[in-house]
Amino acid sequence: MNLTPSPEQAQFAAALHDLLTESPVGVGPNRVGSERAGVWARLAGVGVTGLLVPERWGGSGGDPSDLVVAAEELGHHAVPGPLAESVAAVPALLRAIGGGAADEWLPELAAGRLIATLAAPPWLPLAADADLAGLVLHVTPASVRLARPGSCHPSMDASRQLFEVSPGELVATGVPAAHALDLGVLTCSAQLLGAARALLEASIRHAVNRVQFGHPIGTFQAVQHLLADVAVAIEFARPLLHAAAVSLTPPATTAAGDGPASGAAAGRAGVDVCPPRDVSAAKVACGDAAVLAARTALQIHGAIGYTEEHGLGRWLTKVRVLALAWGTPSQHRARIMTELARHR
Amino acid sequence: MNLDLDEAALAFRAEVRDWLAEHVPERSLEGHAEHREWERLLAGARLAAVGWPAEYGGRDAPPLHQLLFEEEYHAAGAPMRIGQNGLFLLAPTLLAHGTGEQKARILPPMGRAETVWAQAWSEPEAGSDLAAIHSRARRVDGGWRISGQKTWSSRAVVADRAFGLFRSGESRHRGLTYLMFDLRAPGVSVRPIRQIDGRHGFAEIFLDEVFVPDADVLGEPGDGWRVAMGTAGHERGVTLRSPGRFLAAADRLVAAWNDAPDPALHDRVADAWIGARAYRMHSYGPPASPSATKLFWSALDVALHETALDLRGPYAEIDPEWTAGYLFALAGPIYAGTDQIQRDILAQRVLGLPRSTR
Numbered sequence: 001m002n003l004t005p006s007p008e009q010a011q012f013a014a015a016l017h018d019l020l021t022e023s024p025v026g027v028g029p030n031r032v033g034s035e036r037a038g039v040w041a042r043l044a045g046v047g048v049t050g051l052l053v054p055e056r057w058g059g060s061g062g063d064p065s066d067l068v069v070a071a072e073e074l075g076h077h078a079v080p081g082p083l084a085e086s087v088a089a090v091p092a093l094l095r096a097i098g099g100g101a102a103d104e105w106l107p108e109l110a111a112g113r114l115i116a117t118l119a120a121p122p123w124l125p126l127a128a129d130a131d132l133a134g135l136v137l138h139v140t141p142a143s144v145r146l147a148r149p150g151s152c153h154p155s156m157d158a159s160r161q162l163f164e165v166s167p168g169e170l171v172a173t174g175v176p177a178a179h180a181l182d183l184g185v186l187t188c189s190a191q192l193l194g195a196a197r198a199l200l201e202a203s204i205r206h207a208v209n210r211v212q213f214g215h216p217i218g219t220f221q222a223v224q225h226l227l228a229d230v231a232v233a234i235e236f237a238r239p240l241l242h243a244a245a246v247s248l249t250p251p252a253t254t255a256a257g258d259g260p261a262s263g264a265a266a267g268r269a270g271v272d273v274c275p276p277r278d279v280s281a282a283k284v285a286c287g288d289a290a291v292l293a294a295r296t297a298l299q300i301h302g303a304i305g306y307t308e309e310h311g312l313g314r315w316l317t318k319v320r321v322l323a324l325a326w327g328t329p330s331q332h333r334a335r336i337m338t339e340l341a342r343h344r
Numbered sequence: 345m346n347l348d349l350d351e352a353a354l355a356f357r358a359e360v361r362d363w364l365a366e367h368v369p370e371r372s373l374e375g376h377a378e379h380r381e382w383e384r385l386l387a388g389a390r391l392a393a394v395g396w397p398a399e400y401g402g403r404d405a406p407p408l409h410q411l412l413f414e415e416e417y418h419a420a421g422a423p424m425r426i427g428q429n430g431l432f433l434l435a436p437t438l439l440a441h442g443t444g445e446q447k448a449r450i451l452p453p454m455g456r457a458e459t460v461w462a463q464a465w466s467e468p469e470a471g472s473d474l475a476a477i478h479s480r481a482r483r484v485d486g487g488w489r490i491s492g493q494k495t496w497s498s499r500a501v502v503a504d505r506a507f508g509l510f511r512s513g514e515s516r517h518r519g520l521t522y523l524m525f526d527l528r529a530p531g532v533s534v535r536p537i538r539q540i541d542g543r544h545g546f547a548e549i550f551l552d553e554v555f556v557p558d559a560d561v562l563g564e565p566g567d568g569w570r571v572a573m574g575t576a577g578h579e580r581g582v583t584l585r586s587p588g589r590f591l592a593a594a595d596r597l598v599a600a601w602n603d604a605p606d607p608a609l610h611d612r613v614a615d616a617w618i619g620a621r622a623y624r625m626h627s628y629g630p631p632a633s634p635s636a637t638k639l640f641w642s643a644l645d646v647a648l649h650e651t652a653l654d655l656r657g658p659y660a661e662i663d664p665e666w667t668a669g670y671l672f673a674l675a676g677p678i679y680a681g682t683d684q685i686q687r688d689i690l691a692q693r694v695l696g697l698p699r700s701t702r
Contacts (some may be wrong), residue, residue: 001353001407003345003629017570065345204695219698224691227682228639232697235636239625240618246347269347281618333614340617341599 001270009069012047016070019046020077037109040132041082044112048074052155052183057106059091063181064245068190075194075322077323079313080159082117082129083191084326089184090116090137093144096180097172105135109124119165120181122328124307126153130163138167144175157317181326182248182279186327189241189279189286193234195319196286196293200230203297203311206305217300226296237282245284247273277339280332287323293320346626349412356394356405359520363389364420365472372423372590376502377462379426392455393431394441411627414588429459429499430454430585434507434524437612441563441571449559450524461525464499464508465572466548467493472685474509475569479551480594481521487557488512490523491531496679500547501536503527521583522568531555541671556587585641585676587624590648593669597652604655614652619644633694635686642676642683648699649673663685668696 005013005219025039043049048070055060060066069086074083091109094102108114119127130136130149138147147165154161204227207218217223294316296303305312323329349357367389373379386392387401395410396402403409414524425431438447453459470477479492490510500506506527513519527534531554536544563571571581590688594617601613623641653660660666677683691697 001347001349001628003347003625005345079629123657134477200695208696217697217702218691221684221688221700224695224697224700225687227695227697228687228690231635231690232639235547235632236619236622236626236640239629240622242345242629243621243625248346248477249346269354270346271346271624278621281621284614285622286620330611336614336617337598337601337610341602344599344602 003064003239003246005242009338012066014070015074016046016048016073017076020073020079024344025077025079027138032239039079040112040115041078043074043087044110051111052095053110054095056109057102059106059110064186064241064248067183067187068241068245071187072194072197073189075191075196076198078159078198080157080318081130082115082127082133084184084187085117085128086115088136088187089120089180090118090179092180092183093118093137093139093175093177096175096177097144101171108134120177123181123185123331124325126162126164126327127165127240128155128160129162130165135276136163136170137151138165139175139177141182142176143167144171144177145169155317155321157314159314159318159320160321178276179248182275185279185326185332186241186244186248188322189244189282192283192286192319192322193237193241194292195315195322195335196230196234196237198292198321199290199293199297199312199315200227200234201203202315203227203230203293203300206301210238222277223300224299230289230293230296232287233292237285237289240278240282240285242276243273244275244278247275252262253344274339274343277336280327280335280339283327283332284329284336290319291323309325350412351409353408353412356409360391360413360416361420363391364416364422368420368422376426379423379458380457380610382423382548383425383427383455383654387456392427392434392457393451396435396451396455400447400456408628411587411624414586415591415624416588418586418588418592418647419595426499426630427454427457427460428584429463429503433463434461436521437507437549437562437571437574439609440466440574443559445559446562447475459505460499460503462497462503462506462549464494464497464500466496468495471496472682473655474515477509477511477520478557479508479510481512481523481556483512484555485554487559488521489553489559490525490551490556491553492629493548495548495556497549498546498679499536500527500534500549501544507548507562509572512565512568515566517569518566520568520572521565522571524562525551525556528556539671539672541668584680587627589621590620590623590641590644593648596665597648600652600655606655609651609655612647613655616644616648619648633690635681635690636694638680639683639686639690642673645673682687697702 047060051062051067051070055061087111094106109116114135115133117127117130117133118137118139119140136147136149138145144168147171148168150164150166152161152163207223207332208216209219297312298316299313304310367385373382383392390403394403394405394413398404437452467477467479481488494508504527505524507524509520511519512521529530531552533550536546537546539545579670597613597616652666653670654668656663688700691698
């Protein structure tokens with residue numbers, strides 16, 4: 001029983017934090033593709049892009065708990081790009097497909113030379129940032145196909161664009177995609193939690209420094225209580241995120257590195273786990289915490305937070321967008337209730 | 345990270361589950377005599393307080409085992425614990441600050457419910473502002489004489505003894521002494537207060553020159569605030585309303601929804617289950633701020649029971665299971681420090697915001 005990151009995982013997150021603090025991913029409203037692509041080289045340099053890629057394809061063969069610890073830090077710094085797609089879902093999908101597809105694309109993904117994205121209706125009807133991606137997939141329960149990007153729609157999150165796609169050349173059929181898509185949901189949840197933490201930290205800094213009525217506004221109970229509620233929401237979302245990562249981790253007894261964790265819940269001596277239920281609970285809780293943190297942060301910053309120059313909007317818009325990506329809160333609550341009814 | 349249980353934890357959980365299946369009474373207990381008998385039965389199986397040292401009747405069990413015990417206890421629908429003020433509030437403080445003599449004298453009969461304890465914190469003029477208490481402890485030969493009035497004393501009507509803070513000096517926080525006293529001693533009178541559920545859950549205690557021997561001072565005289573705040577942490581944290589309570593209630597709520605699905609309540613039922621799961625997973629992690637924990641469970645308890653009532657609709661008011669739980673839940677945001685006090689503590693002590701001007 002342990003839901004705390006290991007010292008190695010904490011060290012990795014700290015290194016990632018330092019890297020992103022030293023050279024912030026200063027993505028303005030300009031949607032410059034080359035700038036967004038430049039982020040990828042740095043992420044590859046510290047091993048983020050190869051986290052879920054097995055060692056024989058040039059990755060580090062990490063597990064979902066490594067993934068959530070790293071993704072929380074990416075969210076903390078509002079790193080742009082199709083992260084849940086390219087770092088989590090597509091590598092897991094390619095592992096499940098195996099063969100030539102894995103051999104061709106996994107090493108490129110791990111090295112950061114290839115960015116991937118995908119559409120997977122109904123959770124992801126549009127593909128995020130397909131303009132950056134050298135590999136765009138269309139995923140349904142029946143098949144995985146290459147996808148052709150069509151119309152481009154700028155997102156409310158200025159660092160992001162969504163593309164309509166049409167299914168093209170077949171890559172594989174009968175692929176158990178659920179595990180890969182849940183890893184995408186997990187990554188998105190971790191980004192939301194990290195963004196929530198950043199928003200709380202920024203709000204505290206502002207409340208301590210901003211003086212009105214002769215006092216820092218952080219001395220006022222109305223402000224303190226708003227921030228306390230955000231802290232509670234974050235504090236109780238993280239255990240669900242970590243539990244979901246455990247839920248998606250294949251039991252140690254199975255051969256490491258191959259195949260999806262379809263039997264993750266079976267035969268494990270401990271607390272009950274159910275991947276779809278647990279991942280959905282994490283997504284709802286992390287999304288709710290992040291949206292609360294974002295609204296609170298804007299309210300505490302006031303008008304300065306509403307300016308483009310301040311930068312709070314990068315987190316605020318990303319949070320609101322990611323809370324609806326990879327399955328809306330309604331879709332995830334429905335999945336939880338379906339799973340609970342199934343196992344009654 | 346993992347959610348695995350080791351062999352010892354699995355064996356312990358199985359033992360508790362089997363024991364409860366065999367012993368939990370079919371009907372609900374009536375009167376405190378039956379409750380005391382149930383506690384004796386638990387103590388006989390060394391299940392009354394598994395976290396205590398073995399020499400006092402416990403099992404030296406780690407916190408994880410205590411959580412597993414609570415999960416099994418609530419899942420089995422076992423009786424409310426009549427000894428909970430002593431078990432969950434006084435005992436942790438005794439183990440942290442008590443002398444060897446005090447622990448050996450007080451804990452074993454507490455575990456067997458031969459001595460049932462009440463808490464005596466609040467006073468008419470000292471509620472949220474607990475350090476404002478007026479009840480005095482006056483030094484006399486061999487001990488103290490205590491006088492004053494305590495209120496909202498949970499279980500004082502049926503309890504044998506009580507514990508609380510008394511003013512022994514003028515300093516607001518450093519003039520308080522933690523004392524344990526006999527509710528049947530000369531000079532004590534207890535007046536029951538009927539609660540909104542019609543029960544005598546709490547009472548007023550009037551104290552007139554009641555003698556308390558030195559042996560019943562917990563910690564050093566004048567150090568009572570620091571000693572008591574340890575207990576407050578336990579009350580606000582997982583011990584008094586453990587995740588087990590919420591898991592069992594959420595499971596019942598989900599089952600009720602599946603029996604009569606109301607689409608309008610779907611998301612709220614899901615949120616109640618998510619909240620219970622979050623509290624459970626949180627409790628498996630490192631110890632957290634008791635204020636954050638209390639804010640979380642008090643809100644969850646109310647939301648869960650509000651949802652259950654809404655689901656039962658016009659039949660809710662005649663459903664004693666959910667109405668009792670609802671009225672019980674309503675006390676959560678008030679006692680052991682209101683939600684507003686907890687937000688003050690969390691903002692100032694955990695988030696590092698400046699002291700409030702209120």
